[in-house]
Amino acid sequence: MNDKIEILEKDRLDFINSLELLDTLPEGEFDTLTKLASKFLKAPVSLFSIVDENRQWFKSRVGFEACETPRDVSFCAHAITQPEIFIVEDADSDPLFSNNPLVTAKTKPVKFYSGVPIIIDGKYPIGTLCIIDHKPRVLSNEEKEILIGLGKQVEKLIELRITNLKVEKQQDELLKQHSRLQEFAGVISHDMKMPLANLIITSDILKKKYAHLLDKEGFKYLDYLKSSSLTLSDYIGNILKYYETEGITGQEKTTFDVYELLEEIIELLQHTEKTNIALPEDNLILHSNKAALEQVFLNLITNALKYNDKEVSEIEIECDEDETYYHFSVTDNGMGIDKKNIALIFDLYENLGNVDNKGNKGHGIGLSMIKKICVKLGGDIKVSSEPGIGTQFKFWIEK
The missing domain is CATH 3.30.565.10 (Histidine kinase-like ATPase, C-terminal domain)
Structure with missing residues (x-):
C-alpha cells in the first residue's frame, strides 16, 4: 500500500513539473482570482498554492508576505487529499493544527483556513485555492460555493496552459522538421544538379559526334533525354527556391x-x-x-x-x-x-x-x-x- 502511495505522489510531482509553473513570475489571470476570493469572502489572505515535494509555493498571493512555506506545516497539503473543500474553522481547537507554527505565530496567525483542491485531468491534485483569516470563523454555504467556483476557474487556467504548452511544443517540432526538410532538399537538389547537367551536355555531344550514325528515332530519343533532364533540373531549381524563401523573406x-x-x-x-x-x-x-x-x-x-x-x-x-x-x-x-x-x-x-x-x-x-x-x-x-x-x-x- 505504501509503495502505491509513493508511486502516485511521484506521478503527481512529475505532472507538476511538466506544467512549468513552479518558481515562475506572477500572472494577472491567477492574481485576479485570488483577489476576488479575498474580496468576496472578506478574507485578509488568499493564496493559490502548489504543493511541491518539500514545500508549498504560492503562485499568487494576497495578504501574505512569504512566497513559500515548508510542506510539513502546510494546511494545503491536507486540503489536496480532500475531494472538494477542506475547512478548519478554529485552528487553536483543532488537534491537527493547534501546535502548528503558523497557528501559534505572534503576528498574523492562521486561525481559520478553507481551501479547495486544484485537480487537473480529474486525477492530479497540484495545490489549492485557499483563504485564511486571523480569527476563527464559519463559512456559509454560499461562501463555500464561491470558493469552489473560483477554484474551478483556476483549474481552467491550468488546463488552458497545458493546451498552450502542447501547441508550443508542436510548433517547435514542426520548425525542427521544416529545418531538417529544408536541409535535406538543399543537399539532394545540389547533388542532383551536376548529374543532370552531365546528361544535358552528353546528349548534345552524342548528337554532334555521332550524327552520322543516328537515324530519326535516335535523334528523337536524345532530344527526349535532354528535354526530360532540363525539366527535372528546372523542377529541382524550383524546389530550392521554395525552401530558400525563408532566407529571402x-x-x-x-x-x-x-x-x-x-x-x-x-x-x-x-x-x-x-x-x-x-x-x-x-x-x-x-x-x-x-x-x-x-x-x-x-x-x-x-x-x-x-x-x-x-x-x-x-x-x-x-x-x-x-x-x-x-x-x-x-x-x-x-x-x-x-x-x-x-x-x-x-x-x-x-x-x-x-x-x-x-x-x-x-x-x-x-x-x-x-x-x-x-x-x-x-x-x-x-x-x-x-x-x-x-x-x-x-x-x-x-x-
Whole structure:
C-alpha cells in the first residue's frame, strides 16, 4: 500500500513539473482570482498554492508576505487529499493544527483556513485555492460555493496552459522538421544538379559526334533525354527556391522605387517586340524587402509570358498604397485559368495539368512560393481569371 502511495505522489510531482509553473513570475489571470476570493469572502489572505515535494509555493498571493512555506506545516497539503473543500474553522481547537507554527505565530496567525483542491485531468491534485483569516470563523454555504467556483476557474487556467504548452511544443517540432526538410532538399537538389547537367551536355555531344550514325528515332530519343533532364533540373531549381524563401523573406528592408525594381526584372527577362509591359502610372517609393518582392514579380511576369497564347502578350502592372499596405497587381491577356482550378492554384505541387506556350508542364511550386512570400511579408495574394481572356493577380505586403 505504501509503495502505491509513493508511486502516485511521484506521478503527481512529475505532472507538476511538466506544467512549468513552479518558481515562475506572477500572472494577472491567477492574481485576479485570488483577489476576488479575498474580496468576496472578506478574507485578509488568499493564496493559490502548489504543493511541491518539500514545500508549498504560492503562485499568487494576497495578504501574505512569504512566497513559500515548508510542506510539513502546510494546511494545503491536507486540503489536496480532500475531494472538494477542506475547512478548519478554529485552528487553536483543532488537534491537527493547534501546535502548528503558523497557528501559534505572534503576528498574523492562521486561525481559520478553507481551501479547495486544484485537480487537473480529474486525477492530479497540484495545490489549492485557499483563504485564511486571523480569527476563527464559519463559512456559509454560499461562501463555500464561491470558493469552489473560483477554484474551478483556476483549474481552467491550468488546463488552458497545458493546451498552450502542447501547441508550443508542436510548433517547435514542426520548425525542427521544416529545418531538417529544408536541409535535406538543399543537399539532394545540389547533388542532383551536376548529374543532370552531365546528361544535358552528353546528349548534345552524342548528337554532334555521332550524327552520322543516328537515324530519326535516335535523334528523337536524345532530344527526349535532354528535354526530360532540363525539366527535372528546372523542377529541382524550383524546389530550392521554395525552401530558400525563408532566407529571402528574412532580409532587411531597403528603400527603392517600383520602376527601378520592374526595369531590372524586364531587362533580366529579355522579352521581344511581341510583348508589351505597361508599368504603373505612378513611380511609388517603397521601403520593403526588395529581394522578396522581386521574386514575386519575376514569377508572375514570367508566368504571364509563358502561359500566353496571343500574338502579342499584354501585361499591365499597377501599384498603390494605403496606411498599412503596398498593393500590386499583374494583369495579362493570356490563356486564363479554369474557375474550378482557382482554389487550387496556390497549393504546393499542384500543376493543374496546364502546359505553357512551349508545351511544357508547370511544377506547381512557383505560385505556392510567392504566396508563402506574401504571407511572410504580412500580406497575401489572390487571383481572378477568365479562360481565353486573361488573368489578374493582386497581392499586398505590409508597409
